Amino acid sequence: xxxxxxxxxxxxxxxxxxxxxxxxxxxxxxxxxxxxxxxxxxxxxxxxxxxxxxxxxxxxxxxxxxxxxxxxxxxxxxxxxxxxxxxxxxxxxxxxxxxxxxxxxxxxxxxxxxxxxxxxxxxxxxxxxxxxxxxxxxxxxxxxxxxxxxxxxxxxxxxxxxxxxxxxxxxxxxxxxxxxxxxxxxxxxxxxxxxxxxxxxxxxxxxxxxxxxxxxxxxxxxxxxxx
Numbered sequence: 001x002x003x004x005x006x007x008x009x010x011x012x013x014x015x016x017x018x019x020x021x022x023x024x025x026x027x028x029x030x031x032x033x034x035x036x037x038x039x040x041x042x043x044x045x046x047x048x049x050x051x052x053x054x055x056x057x058x059x060x061x062x063x064x065x066x067x068x069x070x071x072x073x074x075x076x077x078x079x080x081x082x083x084x085x086x087x088x089x090x091x092x093x094x095x096x097x098x099x100x101x102x103x104x105x106x107x108x109x110x111x112x113x114x115x116x117x118x119x120x121x122x123x124x125x126x127x128x129x130x131x132x133x134x135x136x137x138x139x140x141x142x143x144x145x146x147x148x149x150x151x152x153x154x155x156x157x158x159x160x161x162x163x164x165x166x167x168x169x170x171x172x173x174x175x176x177x178x179x180x181x182x183x184x185x186x187x188x189x190x191x192x193x194x195x196x197x198x199x200x201x202x203x204x205x206x207x208x209x210x211x212x213x214x215x216x217x218x219x220x221x222x223x224x225x226x227x
Contacts, residue, residue, distance in 0.1 A: 016063035016133055017044045021053040021079070022095075023071055027118070031066060031095075034122055041129070050074025057083050057090060064091040064133060069098055069107065075215070077110050084111025091132045095125070102206035104143055105151035114138035115148075162204060168222050170197040174210055175217035 018041055022028050028046045035041050044060055047053040050071045057065065065083060069076030080092050093114040094107040104115040113132040116125055117140045124140070131138040139145055163171065166187070173183045180198065184191045202208050205216045217223050 015040055015042050017042050017060070019043075019045050019047065019053065019056055019060065019062040019065045021047045021050070021065060021071070021076070022068040023048050024068075027068070034125075038126065048072070050076060050079030053079050054082050054086075057087055061087065062090060064093060064129065066093050066095045067112065069094055069096040069103060075212075077106050080107060080110040080112050091135070093128055093132050093138070098206075099140075099142060100206050101144055101147040101151055104139065104148045105154075106206075108137070108148070109152050115143070116140050117142055163201070163220075167197050167201055167204075170194060171201055171213060171217050171220075172222045174198070174201075175214040175223055 018035060020028050020031050020035075020043060022031070025048075028048075032043050032046065035043050044062060045056045047056055048071075051073045053065065053067065053071075054074070056062070067076050067080055071079065076094065076096070080094070083090060083092060088111075091114075092112040093116060094104070094112045095116050095118060096103070096107075097118045099117055099119075107115050113135065114128045114137065116128045116138070120140060120142075128138040128140075139148060166189075169187060170183055173186060178186065180191055180194045184194045187194070198213075201213060201216075205213065207213045207216050
């Protein structure tokens with residue numbers, strides 16, 4: 001999937017336009033400065049959230065989007081999905097701090113062609129850009145490629161069934177806004193047991209706050225089913 005054997009980067013001869021999407025000003029500025037030194041890459045816009053990224057794609061049609069995943073207003077995965085649906089020829093490279101195979105599989109399934117960690121160096125980022133621009137797939141070497149591929153082949157339905165009945169009950173109550181103590185009272189279990197279920201859900205779904213757990217509850221249909 002990746003091209004770590006490459007020693008020489010072969011950027012395309014034509015000018016490729018770049019949209020940088022990240023909610024941190026310093027990160028956007030650093031990427032802009034870095035890419036200004038690369039021939040044939042031109043940063044044409046920056047966005048601090050997913051909604052603005054989609055709007056800019058509609059008006060500017062960038063060649064490639066460097067997309068953070070933890071974004072306000074609209075999650076990076078959803079932004080990738082919408083951009084890919086509207087502009088399938090636009091290349092999307094996820095650039096994130098999230099070093100998990102689950103998150104990488106979600107990004108690639110949504111339409112990204114590459115996944116690079118922010119802790120990677122300049123050379124790694126340019127390799128990724130060089131790979132995805134002509135339509136290749138790139139995965140940061142810090143991640144387990146086989147695991148990512150296996151996760152990409154799995155469905156959200158399989159993730160749903162990977163949850164225990166009690167985990168689904170806890171997830172549903174979290175999505176309804178209940179706190180841990182409320183959940184413990186409703187399910188007649190200890191607070192510590194609720195906390196353990198919550199940690200298991202966060203690990204299985206790679207969702208590390210209530211908002212992301214709630215998104216998964218909707219995606220998996222837990223709110224609409226008896227659990």
